[in-house]
Amino acid sequence: MNQNNSINIGGLEFSLDELAHIRPEKDLNKLEQFYQDPTLKNFKLKGNKVRDLIVSKLNQSSDQFEKQTGKRPGLGIIQSGDLLQSNTYVKIKEKKAVEAGFNVFKAKFKDCVDQKMIEDKIIEFNNSDLVHGFIIQLPLIPQEKFxxxxxxxxxxxxxxADCFHPYNVGLFYSGDGYALAPATPQGTLMILQAYGIHLEHEDKTIYSAAISGRSDIAGKPFGRIIEAKQNNYNVDYHLMNSRTDTKKFFKTGLYNILISAIGKANYYRPEDVPQTTKIIIDVGVNFIKNPNYVAGAKGKKGREFIQVGDFHKTAYEKAKIVVPSPGGSGPGTVAALLVNTWKLACKKENFL
Structure with missing residues (x-):
């Protein structure tokens, strides 16, 4: 365990007191004992709490940034179409960016948009002194046009800000000194860091991960992050594609970290998760019909669609620690996007 009085999370420094309301134990020795307790099961890491802690820290820093530079960090968002999932993601990204003290520049296009219109907006954001980082919210609708x-x-x-450009992807994979990382795996890493969960081998535990899904957004960069020494992680991993019988690999018990980013609702069940599983990281974002939907009702019953992960919630009970979906990797992704934008703003304006 790190015995320092502060913890670096995504390049931001947090005192142990700031992390106390998130962690199950403030004392580091007691915290380690908590995670090593053999009876610990289904301890869910709350990504919302970590995200909001990071947002609060960025808000404080943004005030100082404005005093020195005369600007606020600026996040640009390009969206096309009216997909439910995209609307949900953009709404929360915009909301949390404003709470972090950022200016948000959103360009939302109707379905009649074409490649040239998106290109023009990219050029506009590239040339703007007020936009420090921006994203293209995928998928763009209609997909066949782009x-x-x-x-x-x-x-x-x-x-x-998404670390999707080939140049930034190359930096990310080429060495230990990368500046930015794709937001989904980086956000999950920040959640683990905030909770004081370390995957180094000091306690003689051999960590190995099975990663289901090898997308450029989640699966592949997850492997890069959990093997990177600068993260104090040193994890062996097996990256599996859609043609692999991933349930069979999970069941072997060879992996004590199970990560899924395949986008299949409730795909993994309790029988697919061995008792030896230490950590489940559920990156799946799936929207299904709400079986309890009541038209006009308030709260969860009033939602026609609900979000679930790749793991059925009963499968979580087989693991010691869980980064769930929803409520885990999603909020972490938003936090990492804001941190990436913050880093880009600081570099552009020579701040700090």
Whole structure:
């Protein structure tokens, strides 16, 4: 365990007192004992709490940033279409960016948009002194109209808040000194850090991860992050694609960390998760019909669709620690996006 009085999370320094309301134990020795308790099961890490802690820290820093530079950190968002999931994501990203003290520049296009219109907006954001980082909210609708790879290449790498540009991807994979990381795995890492969960081998535990899904957004960069020494992690991992019988691999018991980013609702069940599982990281974001939906009702019953992860919630009970979906990796992703934008703003304006 880190015995320092502060913890670095995503490049931001937090005191142990600031983390006390998140962690189950403030004392580091007691915290380690808590996680090593053999009876510990289904301890869910609350990504919302970590995200809001980071947002609060960024808000304080943004005030100082404005005093020195005369600007607020600026986040740009490009969206096309009216997809429910995209609307949900953009709404929370915009809300939390404002709470962090950022200015938000949102460009939402109707379905009649074409490649040229998106390219023009990218150029506008590239040239704006007020936009320090921006994202293209995927998927763009209608999908058949767009060459996403070409659009991403046109983003100024110094404003690539999602870390999707080939130049930034190359930096990320080429060595231990990368500045930015894709938001989903980086956000999950920040949640683990906030809770004081370390995957180094000092306690003689051999950590190995099975990663289901090898997308460029989640699966592949997850492997890179959990093996990176600068994160104090040193995890062996097995990256599996859609043609692999992932349930079979999970059941072997060879992996004490199970990560899924395949986008299959409630795919993994309790029988797919061995008792030896230490950590489940559920990156799946799936919307299904709400079986309890009541038209006009308030609260959860009034939602026609609800979000679930790749793991059925009963599967979580087999693991000691869980980064759930919803409530885990999603909020972490938002936090990491804001941290990336903050880093880009600081570099652009020579702040700190």
């Amino acid at each position: 060459n996403i790879g070409e659009l991403i290449k046109q983003i100024d790498p110094t404003k690539d």
